Amino acid sequence: MTSRTPAAARLHRARWVMTLLFTATTAGCLLVLATIAVHTDSQSRTNDLDNAVSHRADGLARTLFYDTGGTLRLDSLQEDELARSAEVLGVLQTLPNTGPQVRYTYPSQTALPDQAEVDEIWQEVQHDQETALVTTTAANGREYHWAAAPVWDNDRIGATVLVGADPAPSQAxxxxxIQWLASGCAALVLAAAAAGHLLTGRSMRPALQGLERQEQFLAEAAHELRTPLATLRLVVENGSATPHRATTALDEAVRLVDRLGKLVTGLLARARVEAGTQDVELTPLRLDQLVEQTVEELPDPNGVTITTQAVIVEGDPELLTQAVRNLVENALQHGGGTPVEVSVAATRVAVRDHGPGIPPHDRTRAFERRVTGPASTGTGTGLAIVRWVAELHGGTTRLSQTPDGGTLAELLLPEHSSS
Incomplete structure (x- = not known):
């Protein structure tokens, strides 16, 4: 597993930060919405309970009346559907010079509040002159929500109808x-975290790929420039050490500088093509002449023999030059000092060395982009660039073992269309 570069590590940290921010924002919004929903539900349930007991208490209060003798008639409570379906029902009445007394209870008097609570309810009804709503604990220890509706005796309140409802089912x-909202919000936060991580990953993928291409390009540029720069340094040092060879060294240095210029041009062209800022311009060219000129510009072309035929292909000369040079330099480097044979025929450039060869299971890996590798299997970035150039021109590459030892590397390009 390759280690991340500092720039890639920063991008990955930024991804996690964005995921956390997205998750926190989602969690905050869900918390606000859940709070509003809980408050709204609580208020709605309280209002529903208030309306239920108020309507029942008001309806029962209208059925009660005082007869001409001043007696409170409770006969209707035995037949009224509102009374029969009530959870808790009570009737309070005051007599002259007495406090409120319980005249009727259902199901039992223990379901009503104690006397102190009854007195407070009575005082509230007397003060408000209308139905009062209270929540209090009954004598049996259970909490009820009460509605107390006044029963008028001419111009005074002579009695009060108490209707109670147990708020426990509504509270449950x-x-x-609340539990469902908590579970749902937790699930949504987790889903948001996963979605945010996925989306930030997708959004950063082009940046990571661009960063990887940039780092790969820098590695390939260093690989391409290292040899000619080292050769240029040796030439300059030799010319400085032996003045009588200064003119020859200067000519060689100029040639190497020209080669470096072409290398830089090719590298820039490849960088622009990979970045998508420049299209490959395919022009008809003589492949045999391009290969011959590329071999001649090598630091030591004496160990290379060339066999060519006149071949015309459509391609980018800078990129094809770079690919051919990499093929030949790879053969010189990994051929163990053996002669290298280059042939051009039928849109095919073949480079053969007589070295130890490459094992079959490593021939595909040889075209992967990497900077260094074992001497037996690693080819640096050279062959990777060759494959990239070939695919860019609609061609392909191939490595094979020759019968008498050595490696045969081939660059196969499509035929030129004369029309």
Whole structure:
């Protein structure tokens, strides 16, 4: 597993930061929405409970009346559907010079509040002169929500109808809603984190690929320029050490500088093509002449023999020159000092050495982009550039073992169309 470069590591950290920010923002929004939903549900359930007990208490209060003798008639409570379906029902009445007394209860008096609470409810109804809503604990220890509706005796409140409802079922449903909201929000936050991580990964993929291409290009540029720069240094040092060879060294230095210029031009062209800022310009050219000129510009072309036929292909001369040079230099480097044979025929450039060869299982890996590798299998970035140039021209590359030892590397290009 290759280690990440500092720039790639920063991009990956930025991805995690963006994922966390996206998740935190989502969690914050969900928390606000869940809070609003919980508050709205709680208020709605309270209002529903208030309306239910108020309507029941008001309806029952209208069924009660005082007869001409001043007696509160409770006969209707035995037949009224509102009374029969009530959870808790009570009727309070005041007599002259007495406080409120319980006249009727259902299901039992223990379901009503204690006397102190009853007195407070009575005082509230007397003060408000309308139906009062309270929540209090009954004598049996259970909490009820009460509605107290006044029953008028001429111009005074003579009695009060108490209707109670147990808020526990509504509270239990509210608690279940909170649990569902918490579970749902947690699931949504996790989904948002996963989606955010996936989206940030996709959005950063072009940047990571661009960074990888840039680093690969720098490695390939260093690989391409290292040999001619080293050769140029040796030539200059030899010319400085032996003045009588200065003129020859100067001519060689100029030739190497020209080669470096072509290398830089080719590197820039490849960088622009890979970045998508420049299209490959394919022009008809003599492949045999391009190969001959490329071999002549090598630092030591004496160990290379060339056999060519006149071949015309469509291609980019800078890129094809770079590919051919890499093929030949790779054969010189990994051929163990053996002669290298170059042939051009039928849009095919073949470079053969007589070295130890490349094992079959490493021939595909030889075209992968990497900077260094074992001497037996690694070819640096040279062959990777050859394959890239071939594919850019619609061609391909191939490595094979020759019968009498050595490696045969081939650059295969499509035929030139005369039309």
């Amino acid at each position: 449903a509210h608690a279940r809603l």
